[in-house]
Amino acid sequence: MVLSTGLFAQQNYQDVVYLKNGSVIRGMIIEQIPNQSIKIETMDKSIFVYKLEEVEKMTKEEKKSKAKYVAEPVETGYQAIIELGYGFKTGDYGLDVLKLNIINGYRINNHFAVGIGTGIRHYTEEGESATFIPIFADFRGYLPMNKIAPYVALGVGYSFSASNNFSGVGVIVNPSVGVGFKMQNNRVLHVGLGYEMQKAELSYDYYYNNYNYYYSSTETIGAISLNVGITF
Secondary structure, three states: HHHHHHHHHHHHHEEEEEEEOOOEEEEEEEEEEOHHHHHOOOOOOOEEEEEHHHHHHEEEEEEEOOOOOOHHHHOEEEEEEEEEEEEEEOOOOOOOEEEEEEEEEEEEEEEEEEEEEEEEEEEEEEEEEEEEEEEEEEEEEEOOOOOOOEEEEEEEEEEEEEOEHHHEEEEEEEEEEEEEEOHHHHEEEEEEEEEEEEEEEEEEEEEEOOOOEEEEEEEEEEEEEEEEEEEE
């Protein structure tokens, strides 16, 4: 009876590690090296290792009833995002666009990340095409849940033209929303919907009545895009 009572008590308590960066990790400490590090295994069998200098305190706490959604612990530090998308034109000057984003970022905590991105924008319209190279800052906010993480993102930057028919390209703004699905090895597959606004100066020459004419105008190219990517 004593053994059963002790086992029941252990099953109703869990190790809780409070980190100095504000993160809280719940699970079972499976290894502890004095004055060096601890290793903790969470309920989903993920294993995290922390130096003791990162730890504010360690406790044993009673397990609460399982909520519908439980935030998963997230390692702070470097994260990379590779994202593909296709945009459908909107407005008078919209163009369909095939897009690639490569983002190098830093995960601040469970809820925020910042990064710097680049990639390719290939616009097409009735046989005509143009290619831009964007450079942008990327800001992301997350709502961590059990196995899924809704997010909002905002990319703001500037594009450079790789096509002759666009003499100048300007500011690019790309807000988006979506949801991430946690996979193995802490990778996250995410799917999102976004709107991209790109300022561009369109210029071309044409021949009329034995004269050559030059025309240019700055327009806003808009597209609603479906994006699929992976974070690792």
